[in-house]
Amino acid sequence: xxxxxxxxxxxxxxxxxxxxxxxxxxxxVVIVIALNFGMxxxxxxxxxxxxxxxxLIALRLRRIPLALIVDGRITAVKSGLPVSIDELSTxxxxxxxxxxxxxxxxxxxxxxxELVFDRACAIDLATKGTAKTVLEAVQTxxxxxxxxxxxxxxIEAVAKDGIVIMAKARVTVRTNLNSFVGGALEETIVARVGxxxxxxxxxxxxxxxxxxxxxxxxxxxxxxxLDSNTAFEILSIDIADVSVGGNIGAKLQAEQAEANKLIAQxxxxxxxxxxxxxxxxxxxxxxxxxARVVEAEAQIPMAMAEAFRMGNMTATRRAPIETASPDGAxxxxxxx
Numbered sequence: 001x002x003x004x005x006x007x008x009x010x011x012x013x014x015x016x017x018x019x020x021x022x023x024x025x026x027x028x029v030v031i032v033i034a035l036n037f038g039m040x041x042x043x044x045x046x047x048x049x050x051x052x053x054x055x056l057i058a059l060r061l062r063r064i065p066l067a068l069i070v071d072g073r074i075t076a077v078k079s080g081l082p083v084s085i086d087e088l089s090t091x092x093x094x095x096x097x098x099x100x101x102x103x104x105x106x107x108x109x110x111x112x113x114e115l116v117f118d119r120a121c122a123i124d125l126a127t128k129g130t131a132k133t134v135l136e137a138v139q140t141x142x143x144x145x146x147x148x149x150x151x152x153x154x155i156e157a158v159a160k161d162g163i164v165i166m167a168k169a170r171v172t173v174r175t176n177l178n179s180f181v182g183g184a185l186e187e188t189i190v191a192r193v194g195x196x197x198x199x200x201x202x203x204x205x206x207x208x209x210x211x212x213x214x215x216x217x218x219x220x221x222x223x224x225x226l227d228s229n230t231a232f233e234i235l236s237i238d239i240a241d242v243s244v245g246g247n248i249g250a251k252l253q254a255e256q257a258e259a260n261k262l263i264a265q266x267x268x269x270x271x272x273x274x275x276x277x278x279x280x281x282x283x284x285x286x287x288x289x290x291a292r293v294v295e296a297e298a299q300i301p302m303a304m305a306e307a308f309r310m311g312n313m314t315a316t317r318r319a320p321i322e323t324a325s326p327d328g329a330x331x332x333x334x335x336x
Contacts, residue, residue: 043070069088075102141177147189154241
């Protein structure tokens with residue numbers, strides 16, 4: 001530096017001032033960068049997860065938290081995961097949880113589960129806004145979980161003999177990371193298992209068969225591949241409780257008999273009403289016939305009077321009827 005000082009002195013004053021200004025500006029920029037990114041850069045460098053100042057400046061310009069991305073990279077690199085700053089920042093801008101993805105990748109690596117960064121990011125975005133996380137999905141894949149079916153109460157089904165069977169199943173599942181994105185969740189597993197239990201009990205000839213072999217339910221349901229197109233793989237289905245309910249067959253028969261009785265009563269009432277109506281109709285017809293007779297009787301004197309007037313009828317004297325007297329003589333009437 002001392003070698004160049006005489007040369008600077010030989011230059012014109014404006015040029016010298018310009019050079020000093022440029023050098024001062026450069027020093028100021030270096031100082032600002034060191035103050036803003038120095039500690040983060042040194043921390044990453046000492047951790048073996050080296051980052052460049054250009055990457056740090058780019059993160060700051062995109063308003064991405066430096067500590068979040070750099071600490072995530074340090075954690076990943078320390079665990080043997082080659083994750084870049086650009087990958088982490090891109091997932092953060094997409095609305096993902098960088099720390100959760102890194103922890104999930106570490107858990108999968110330690111458990112020997114194949115999980116790439118892109119799939120972990122996809123699972124994290126798929127679980128965004130829900131109570132689940134990508135880390136929980138990996139943990140469930142490592143340590144299976146048990147789902148009660150149903151969550152409360154029991155599943156009720158009717159055997160062929162009409163007896164109600166109440167059952168409760170427990171389903172052991174683990175996460176299928178390859179089909180987690182777009183796969184059906186626990187509600188679908190519960191619904192499918194419940195449907196399988198009802199179908200199996202309903203095909204049993206007697207409730208005694210179900211009570212004697214409850215494992216037949218789990219074997220039949222498990223053979224139906226109920227975990228297809230879901231985010232889980234069913235490991236086992238166990239029947240936790242089986243009990244007998246009411247006799248729904250007898251109840252239905254009693255209700256059918258009551259319904260038949262009401263139908264018969266209604267039909268009898270219809271017939272009674274028809275008989276009453278017929279009876280009333282006959283009474284009305286009898287009254288009508290009597291009225292016609294009375295009308296005809298009233299026309300007889302008129303007809304006789306018309307006949308006398310027309311000379312079609314004359315009055316004749318009727319001979320008295322002779323009766324025998326006790327002494328053998330004819331009694332009454334004129335003598336012969």
